[in-house]
Amino acid sequence: MNLFRRRLWGDRVVLIIVALATAAVVYVYQTRGGEVRLYILTGWSLMVAWLIGFSELRIGRKQLRRGRDAMFLGLAAFVGEERIDPDGERRRGWTGAAPGALAFEPHGIRWVPKRLDEGPEELSFAWSDVYTWRLVGVIPFVWRASGYLLISNYGGRENVFHIHGIRSWRHAVREAAIVGPTLVARGHSEAEPQSQPAALAWVPPPPPEPEPVPVEQPQEKEKAPAFEPVIGLECHVELATHSKMFCGCPTTFGGAPNTQVCAVCTGQPGTLPVPNRRAIEETLRIALALGSTVAPRSIFHRKNYFYPDMPKNYQVSQYDIPMASGGELAFDVEGDRRSTRIHRVHLEEDTGKTLHAGEGGRIGAAEHASIDYNRAGIPLVEIVSEADLRTPEEARAYLTEMRTLLLSLGVSNVRLEEGSLRCDANVSLRPKGATEFGVKTEIKNMNSLRSVQRAIEFEIERQTRLLERGEEILQETRHFDEESGQTIGGRSKEYSADYRYFPDPDLVPLEPSPSLLSEIRGTLPELPSRRRARFVSEFGLAPADARALVVSPGVADAFQQAVLAYGSSPQLVARWYVGELAQLANERGVEAHEVGVSPERVAELQRLVDDGKISLSMAKGDVLRRVVETGRSPGEVVAQSGLSQISDTGELGGIVEEVLEANPEIVQQVRGGKTGAINALVGDVMKRTKGQANAQVVRELLTHRLGS
Numbered sequence: 001m002n003l004f005r006r007r008l009w010g011d012r013v014v015l016i017i018v019a020l021a022t023a024a025v026v027y028v029y030q031t032r033g034g035e036v037r038l039y040i041l042t043g044w045s046l047m048v049a050w051l052i053g054f055s056e057l058r059i060g061r062k063q064l065r066r067g068r069d070a071m072f073l074g075l076a077a078f079v080g081e082e083r084i085d086p087d088g089e090r091r092r093g094w095t096g097a098a099p100g101a102l103a104f105e106p107h108g109i110r111w112v113p114k115r116l117d118e119g120p121e122e123l124s125f126a127w128s129d130v131y132t133w134r135l136v137g138v139i140p141f142v143w144r145a146s147g148y149l150l151i152s153n154y155g156g157r158e159n160v161f162h163i164h165g166i167r168s169w170r171h172a173v174r175e176a177a178i179v180g181p182t183l184v185a186r187g188h189s190e191a192e193p194q195s196q197p198a199a200l201a202w203v204p205p206p207p208p209e210p211e212p213v214p215v216e217q218p219q220e221k222e223k224a225p226a227f228e229p230v231i232g233l234e235c236h237v238e239l240a241t242h243s244k245m246f247c248g249c250p251t252t253f254g255g256a257p258n259t260q261v262c263a264v265c266t267g268q269p270g271t272l273p274v275p276n277r278r279a280i281e282e283t284l285r286i287a288l289a290l291g292s293t294v295a296p297r298s299i300f301h302r303k304n305y306f307y308p309d310m311p312k313n314y315q316v317s318q319y320d321i322p323m324a325s326g327g328e329l330a331f332d333v334e335g336d337r338r339s340t341r342i343h344r345v346h347l348e349e350d351t352g353k354t355l356h357a358g359e360g361g362r363i364g365a366a367e368h369a370s371i372d373y374n375r376a377g378i379p380l381v382e383i384v385s386e387a388d389l390r391t392p393e394e395a396r397a398y399l400t401e402m403r404t405l406l407l408s409l410g411v412s413n414v415r416l417e418e419g420s421l422r423c424d425a426n427v428s429l430r431p432k433g434a435t436e437f438g439v440k441t442e443i444k445n446m447n448s449l450r451s452v453q454r455a456i457e458f459e460i461e462r463q464t465r466l467l468e469r470g471e472e473i474l475q476e477t478r479h480f481d482e483e484s485g486q487t488i489g490g491r492s493k494e495y496s497a498d499y500r501y502f503p504d505p506d507l508v509p510l511e512p513s514p515s516l517l518s519e520i521r522g523t524l525p526e527l528p529s530r531r532r533a534r535f536v537s538e539f540g541l542a543p544a545d546a547r548a549l550v551v552s553p554g555v556a557d558a559f560q561q562a563v564l565a566y567g568s569s570p571q572l573v574a575r576w577y578v579g580e581l582a583q584l585a586n587e588r589g590v591e592a593h594e595v596g597v598s599p600e601r602v603a604e605l606q607r608l609v610d611d612g613k614i615s616l617s618m619a620k621g622d623v624l625r626r627v628v629e630t631g632r633s634p635g636e637v638v639a640q641s642g643l644s645q646i647s648d649t650g651e652l653g654g655i656v657e658e659v660l661e662a663n664p665e666i667v668q669q670v671r672g673g674k675t676g677a678i679n680a681l682v683g684d685v686m687k688r689t690k691g692q693a694n695a696q697v698v699r700e701l702l703t704h705r706l707g708s
């Protein structure tokens with residue numbers, strides 16, 4: 001593993017320079033008759049320690065994002081995770097020392113426990129989910145440091161990683177080197193590596209660079225960012241129609257192989273296709289939502305190829321005149337607004353699915369292949385972007401926005417894992433400032449948003465390496481391998497001439513009437529970008545909250561209903577959806593409106609807090625949990641479990657007296673002017689009431705009693 005090597009070399013050079021400088025100072029001092037004082041030496045050693053500690057901990061996000069600095073910070077101990085919710089409440093996740101490593105990878109940050117049974121699970125944050133992160137409170141002391149890393153991520157929550165006692169970096173590197181392979185082994189021995197959620201799946205870092213870049217070559221470094229990535233995405237969207245594009249077969253996912261087929265979609269001689277009206281209308285819906293221009297007349301072509309996934313040996317698609325072209329999709333990258341032009345939107349039919357059995361499921365190593373034609377003939381819309389995207393993060397954000405848009409249009413269930421949304425990424429590099437595009441490769445086979453980003457990151461890195469060595473990029477189709485995080489060369493790309501396109505003589509041209517278009521335009525829902533803007537302007541939400549809510553139209557709808565039910569303060573309602581509910585949903589692999597808490601109940605929970613019946617932390621903790629578990633309303637849960645908050649001054653007064661008696665030293669401190677110490681007393685009351693006391697009332701009682 002090529003961990004830190006470059007940095008260590010850099011630091012050694014710094015160390016040597018500082019040591020020489022120290023020697024020189026000491027020498028000059030002595031030759032002038034001075035005495036070497038201990039404090040001078042101490043000062044210099046501290047300086048050296050600081051330099052080393054600082055240079056190694058200064059991990060600029062930009063540097064990392066370039067995808068070249070995959071590295072591990074081996075940590076001796078990992079003390080715990082704390083979340084700071086948007087309302088400012090701190091909540092402890094788990095605590096306890098656990099050996100492991102924080103891995104800084106091109107895709108994001110991962111906490112990797114050394115062994116599974118040792119404490120916390122693996123956690124990961126994609127760079128695009130990490131809004132800000134910084135190392136704070138780092139106290140470098142000769143090869144040691146401690147501090148914490150703040151990661152404020154998706155949904156406005158902050159995750160704080162406490163890092164303690166980083167041991168010598170040599171040790172750390174050794175430890176990380178142990179952690180890495182352990183995980184690789186774990187990933188491989190698992191029965192169903194596929195079932196691991198993609199975000200947590202172990203991804204080996206990309207292969208180390210051929211040789212560590214020596215520090216003596218600063219020009220090398222400057223050359224690296226001289227290339228600009230150019231990215232264009234092709235999205236294939238399976239429409240959620242009931243029947244296929246040209247026959248009446250059902251389109252449901254997951255049926256037994258070859259049970260959803262008929263004479264038409266298996267290409268029997270003498271059959272004729274009948275276009276699916278709904279598929280055409282939904283393609284128009286997509287086109288109109290993207291602001292594309294609908295062609296007054298477009299036709300279907302046959303795209304011929306010799307490959308068994310279409311029994312007809314051709315696929316019906318559109319060629320020179322797509323159903324729509326132009327338009328744009330606007331999206332946000334970490335709060336910055338970007339937009340990408342749309343090249344074309346066309347309708348075609350999906351192909352069957354080929355399963356390659358044997359070695360790793362790859363074509364080359366397969367023993368045999370099985371074909372399932374259930375998918376063959378399902379209407380498929382292809383949305384091609386212009387090559388306007390420049391970074392992997394942008395590509396991911398574009399795709400996320402596309403997914404949200406399609407969800408809100410209700411035209412597809414857009415599941416990347418099920419293949420109802422598939423994306424090919426076209427990636428090329430060009431010298432900065434150049435206007436012409438370079439040779440591109442097309443990456444396929446990515447089944448999550450994160451994979452798309454990872455694949456592009458890898459591909460940019462791969463092409464950069466080739467170009468830096470003066471080699472050429474081969475125009476080809478490459479496959480993304482989830483496990484290794486690499487793209488693997490496939491067939492060299494066909495050109496359109498290879499497909500022998502010709503108009504399908506069995507299908508009539510499409511000429512959507514102006515009245516049909518205006519009818520469809522009239523049924524378009526509020527589009528996500530509008531909705532986000534409205535949540536900010538009308539409800540006063542923070543842009544990040546609006547973004548998080550609108551990602552899923554279902555969540556945004558539920559939120560709106562909850563706002564209606566609650567009647568005021570949409571921000572308070574939003575906190576539930578981006579906070580606790582999002583977390584519950586995350587744990588269950590569903591979305592925030594699907595955890596079993598209706599919008600009315602969310603409003604009720606917040607009202608119980610407002611009325612002082614329960615505290616916010618009770619609402620978010622026990623009460624919410626029981627609502628989910630029992631299916632009862634929050635009011636019932638509170639009434640039945642005696643969870644209500646104690647605000648009664650009489651009852652609390654007694655407990656306050658007990659606490660004052662039990663903590664004479666603290667009482668002394670508070671009386672002596674250390675007012676902050678009162679928190680400890682409040683804490684004790686909370687402990688004695690199992691969190692049910694109204695902290696505000698307790699504080700008032702204490703302040704009153706102590707006369708401060």
Ligand code: ADP
Nearest residue numbers: 230231232233385386387426427428437438440
């Ligand atoms: P193909 O016929 O190979 O599929 P297209 O010209 O239809 O190629 O383009 C497909 C996608 O690739 C589009 O999204 C386009 O913007 C993008 N693209 C085209 N050329 C490049 C390039 N040099 N680098 C990156 N993306 C590109």
Ligand code: MG
Nearest residue numbers: 234424426442
């Ligand atoms: Mg293509």
Ligand code: ZN
Nearest residue numbers: 247249262265
């Ligand atoms: Zn059929």
